[in-house]
Amino acid sequence: MDVLIAGGHGQIARRLIRILARNGHTARGLIRNPDHVADLEADGGHPVLCDLEHDDLRPHIGGAEAIVFAAGAGPGSGPERKQTVDLGAAVKCIEAAQALGVDRFVIVSSIGTQDAEHAGPMRAYLEAKAAADDALRTSGLSWTIVKPGMLTDEPGSGTVDIATAFGRRDAVSRDNVALVLYHVLLADNTIRTEFELFDGPTPADVAVQSLQRGDGPVTVL
Numbered sequence: 001m002d003v004l005i006a007g008g009h010g011q012i013a014r015r016l017i018r019i020l021a022r023n024g025h026t027a028r029g030l031i032r033n034p035d036h037v038a039d040l041e042a043d044g045g046h047p048v049l050c051d052l053e054h055d056d057l058r059p060h061i062g063g064a065e066a067i068v069f070a071a072g073a074g075p076g077s078g079p080e081r082k083q084t085v086d087l088g089a090a091v092k093c094i095e096a097a098q099a100l101g102v103d104r105f106v107i108v109s110s111i112g113t114q115d116a117e118h119a120g121p122m123r124a125y126l127e128a129k130a131a132a133d134d135a136l137r138t139s140g141l142s143w144t145i146v147k148p149g150m151l152t153d154e155p156g157s158g159t160v161d162i163a164t165a166f167g168r169r170d171a172v173s174r175d176n177v178a179l180v181l182y183h184v185l186l187a188d189n190t191i192r193t194e195f196e197l198f199d200g201p202t203p204a205d206v207a208v209q210s211l212q213r214g215d216g217p218v219t220v221l
């Protein structure tokens with residue numbers, strides 16, 4: 001499989017690139033900083049230089065069979081970049097996928113989007129993520145929306161909890177998120193599903209296989 005990962009030098013993205021490369025897939029990472037080329041090559045990925053906010057993405061899609069949106073403006077950014085990256089860049093990737101016939105699209109969203117207006121300082125971020133999720137849901141693409149809990153750098157356990165009833169506030173390691181994204185890319189039963197993701201007791205592949213088309217969201221508040 002040829003997978004294009006937007007935000008290719010991100011912490012989850014690099015982990016996903018390493019898993020894809022180890023398993024014989026082609027992982028191409030969209031990056032904006034040429035200084036990140038060597039890191040991606042060391043991960044076994046193929047760097048593609050493209051600034052998601054300012055460049056036309058379409059010439060960079062190549063032979064992608066799936067796109068994973070794992071970019072983000074990051075915690076140090078203001079509301080403007082939530083709009084241009086967390087929402088704008090995601091929409092740009094979705095539109096490029098539609099234009100070039102890349103049907104499979106997986107987005108790294110977040111817990112809390114269903115209650116963004118009550119999220120205080122997180123509101124701008126969560127509203128942008130919610131709008132990006134909406135754009136993907138209505139895109140006509142074969143989408144999956146993965147909503148991780150609070151991200152940690154704990155070593156991956158390989159075991160997770162996938163929840164289709166939303167509202168929990170727990171953590172998940174970036175290692176486990178990357179592993180779940182990998183299994184999602186291989187599993188057509190995850191098409192048109194959305195789920196929250198936490199560390200938990202179930203092997204990642206088993207948890208992913210348990211999803212059924214149409215799963216989520218049922219909001220628990």
Ligand SMILES: NC(=O)c1ccc[n+]([C@@H]2O[C@H](COP(=O)([O-])OP(=O)(O)OC[C@H]3O[C@@H](n4cnc5c(N)ncnc54)[C@H](OP(=O)(O)O)[C@@H]3O)[C@@H](O)[C@H]2O)c1
Nearest residue numbers: 007009010011012032051052053071072109110148150151
């Ligand atoms: N933190 C949490 O607890 C949490 C919880 C749930 C979901 N999430 C979501 O998970 C996402 C991935 O997490 P992470 O830890 O892997 O994030 P990360 O390490 O901050 O990675 C985000 C990547 O996006 C890239 N990016 C930003 N603007 C770009 C642009 N204009 N063009 C190209 N690339 C651009 C960044 O590149 P540069 O290095 O060039 O800036 C960076 O490599 C987050 O962004 C967030 O939306 C986070």
